[in-house]
Amino acid sequence: MDKIGGAQKHVEALAIKLKQDAHEVTIVTGLYDPSLWRLQAEKIDVISIPAMQRAIHLKKDLQSLWQLRAALKKIKPDIIAAHSSKAGAIGRVVGSLLGIPTVFTAHSWSFTEGVPHKKKILYSRMEKSVQTLTAKIITVSEYDRKLALTKRIAPAHKMLTIHNGIDQIDKRVAPNREKEEHPLIVMVARFEVPKRQDLLLEALAELSDIPWRLQLIGDGSLRPNLETFVANKGLTDRVSFLGNQLEVTSLLEDSHIFVLLSDWEGLPISIIEAMRAGLPIIATNVGGVNELVSDHENGFLMNRDDIDLLKKRLKQLLMDENLRQKMGDASERCFLRNFTFLPMYQKTLFVYEQAVSKSAKKGD
Known part of the structure; x- marks a missing residue:
């Protein structure tokens, strides 16, 4: 949690609501930057295990496992909610060692389409090896549930889809969207694989004859090269790199078009945030998009x-204000109908309660 991403936002929102509902919550993570999150203000305990990282590293992974085991022996939780492939695997092994039921949420499988072949094989084998240690698997998209069934990761009765959801907001009376001289495009994503800000910049560089502005929100190792690309193309007055932003809502409300290009995805919270803001979306058709x-x-x-x-799609939306409005209204209606926070939270809590109850019966 030293970077902002969809899975991290999901965990934060769940933890805060659980705490507000009088559950005891502790978050265990790898690297942690408290300035990016509201957890301290909500008095939620966070344990950082720096050895826990994305890449597979046998020595550090064993360190993570034993440090997590020590932490959970002290906390004595009723349930472990594990997120992301690496932490998900380590969390389930520790849960099994300590006899604690574990629910795993897959935000996007590491063997999904677009992932390099060797990595696909490695992670599908890893998932199969730990699924027996899992009380339930939540997938955030139907695409991911069906993919796991096709790959025979786990039996159907063990998996269910709960779409991501976010809080509703009171929309501003007069957003700055109307004041913008040129249509404003926004992309919210880490500058890391699998995100493709490079593709968006290449396309826009070839549309320099029509009016547009672009804001790129996020940070990461790929950002410096793209800043150089923008400078070389003479686009510095049209492209803004805003870095990490704790509050993207007002930035989205001031925009006209949302773009998310990726080589693979789960169910992107950034798109749901854009739908909530009433934006038309251009996105790569991957995962649950x-x-x-x-x-x-x-x-x-x-x-x-x-x-x-x-x-072609960028030009259509940039040149047609009525189309932007029509699609943006459809986005907002879809959000309100299917992707608000409370139904997602209630379904997730029910899964946790069932896992605890089932474990207690086994203990009897």
């Missing part, structure tokens, strides 16, 4: 690396 974006209804879907279609 088409469960959020209906092509030609609340936005446009495109295949990976299809820069020609990307340019």
